Amino acid sequence: MSEAKPLDGSKVQGYRTLTEKDIANMNRLKEISRQFIAQLDFLNDGENCPRWLAIAKTDMQTACMAACRAVAQPDNDC
Incomplete structure (x- = not known):
């Protein structure tokens, strides 16, 4: 997965500068989400209800x- 970076070094309005710990925490959350969604994709084998798997993916x-x-x-306004 690619890493998002501003091309010109500008700051995104409405967001504070993230610390290394913030970045690590967000990347960990995203990894957990990817693993969960991969498990849902694995379960989508025709035997399980695709509608509920889609709902679970959206909720994740x-x-x-x-x-x-x-x-x-x-x-608050972002």
């Missing part, structure tokens, strides 16, 4: 986003 993505926002602490 939402949980990962919320947890990363908890670490990043963006402004």
